[in-house]
Amino acid sequence: MRGKNGILKTAAAAAALLIALTACVPVPVQAREYGYTYNYDYWGDVQEGPDLYSVCKVLTSADLKLEQKLKNPQGLFAMGDLLYLCDSGNNRIIEIHRSSPEKLEVTRIIDSFTGNVDVTTFSNPTDIAVSEEGDFYIADQGNARILKLSSDLEYLMQFDKPVDNTLDPKIAFQPKKIVIDTAGRVYCIAAGINKGLIKYEADGEFSGFVGATRVSFDWTDYIWKKFATQEQRARMESFVPTEYDNAYMDYEGFIYAVAGSLKPDDLRDGTVDAVRKLNLMGNDILVRNGDWDVFGDLYWGYGGGYEGPSYFTDVTVMDNDIYVCLDRNRGRLFGYDDQGHIVFCFGGNGNMDGYFRRPAAIEHIGHELYVVDSLDCSVTVFVPTQFGQLVYKAIEEFDEGHYEASGRAWEEVMSLNGNYDLAYIGIGRSLLRQERYKEAMRYFELKYDEENYSKAFKQYRKIWVEEHIGWIVAAVLVLFLVPMGIGRVRKIKHEIDTADIFVYSKDR
Template structure:
């Protein structure tokens, strides 16, 4: 017999929904660490895909000539292709040129006559004018150096009414915008990113994650006693796991939220404005084995033309999306072969190449584009620039190499839509299952047809009206002649 307790009924319903979700999304698919290249269809199925990137080599500390890299945690490539590696275990920053030749090693700095060192630093960021920001985690501070490695300032634990008396400042990631505002991700902070002004003064928190509830945990809370509930996990916002910033100073962040949005794009007000118009929201793998769980995103890299890539530490894969949230390609994996990782921890781009940092192996794996990857990247860039003709050609070549990429059909449809070829655009939107743009193209095509045949249609209507009028009068005249009443 069904219970009449509304709390228990609600809990049972949520548990049932959760089990259904696990059976749908947690079914075994090809998305394991040793899978070939794949993508996801409109229906959520894994489909074969050509490799967009292939590993061409790896670089470690011995290759560079500086000894073993010990648990490196972050990497960044500047606009002039200098590579900054945060060698956390050795408490230093290693700088290379684009040929992976050593330029400099920063392991200390002068602070008013005192030589200071780093302690287990976890994050770095290089500004456009070559200022270096280091999240010096072990020393609980942010260190900012100029291009000549002279100390600019140190940001230590701030004093603010927004922070409680037990607050422990442990910065692990840091970025800065063009206005020299500094955004810091600190361990144990659930209120969002910490924002500091150019002088290093704490302003506020920004972009706090919402609380998302695990349905199973919620179910047990609804039917548990007060004593049992006190021993359960509290519902608190998740921490961010990494961040990056684009040329327009929008912040891209990842977090460990399994039930909400684990990728966000934050504006100046801290609001999430990431577009999620793809077949599925950006989140890494959308299907996986139930005992593995969803992707655990640990880094994000923002490229040009609104493309961005995220790194999944759980399965060692890199997922790249366009600005609308369509999944472009996937590469990487866990294993011992070239192009696979043990503990991937950070990603960055150098031109179109990807550099993936492995914390456990202490090495960088270099990935270069295949012809398929180049075509797809250029298709996205062309469309972003508004070059419809070029975008059409690149998307067409992409489809010739991968007919399973439904998103590319939509790209061709959008290019045709901009060019005014509405009928052909409808064909491609139908193939990409893009109902919204199909309806838009249909309405425009209908207007075009009506405009083209308006004179013919109106002429036909007038002729029909005249014919009907003449026929009616003739009929009445005939009936009068025959003496038949018209009433």
């Protein structure tokens, strides 16, 4: 009894001391509202999770050992182990060799080229693409041309402003972003041209516009326009497509194009698309089977000087069909899988590593992500964490047809993050392929995946019916035959009861 009292007293004293101490030492305040990495669940609730990517290195001018500091870098292109960074403000392109994510070295600085042309330097080069043969395609915005240079920097040809009657001849040609396909065709996004991507054939001939964004218009606006005068009409917004912000050619030859400056209401209604996957015809073939439309953040709270939806400024597509969109508005990266499910969201605006001030371009080498910050003049290198590698492993194993291995990987993912919806659906899909329908159904039901649940249930029901067909037939027979039998018996009984001979005999 006494001993217990003593313990209590010591405890009380310790508690008092603790309180006194904490009163002096300011309690560290949790600075972040969100975790760094999060995802949206079926209900649209933010589910924080472990990081899929961690910052490996932030490359600044000093890290790259550049004499002239980077100025407003705009574009990035990866080819094999080489990264090409468009140092737009200094009119040059920097070739960086990546030996490992930690070790990146400048191998070449390209600021001029040779050839039979007047201007052999760049002016505000905003984007670069390199072909399989090693030819450079450079969007030389200030000189209103797209250059094609050989690998040893000799001028080959250039692509000029398209000759088209629908274009205003007064507008200067300002190529912003370019992508090239394996046949040497060039697709260009130019400032002020909203008809889609400008397509050039390999010989430099302009061959049309592809993939203009959808046009959205309000009925009310339309009716207003009917009544408006000419001057009023000129002042009103016209119903025109939005111009793209950036594009990326994936390994299959499809162009992923992003448009950032979209009206929030149109995004919510789904009448415009932030990301489009264009085939050769310029049609959008992006799969949108996710719970949410592909437009980044779902909630656009007004705070910290940021408002409105995510502004996708660049996109990159990995070989496992996961595409990562870069949000300029809140400095975040959004990864989507080939079905349009959100794989990850992370990032933010700020000065710390892994946060951005004005992200401009994104590229990938393998699973690593490279993000260019044009204001901070840096390149941030992200490498997948163990959790990220597991997620990728699960997705890639499934694509290769190793369903059991994929299922196991997803189970590991789930043990690390129980709030990760894709893990449940992944396990379910793996079980579905292994024809373990009942178990698959459970996983799909947990995460409200109607389509896959129905697929599994359809098979499960079929097997169940085939197994119990005898009982089902018996049950149906009983259900029909018993009442029929009873009816027959009653009828006979009724006939006997009302038979003439008995009735007459009763009457008499």
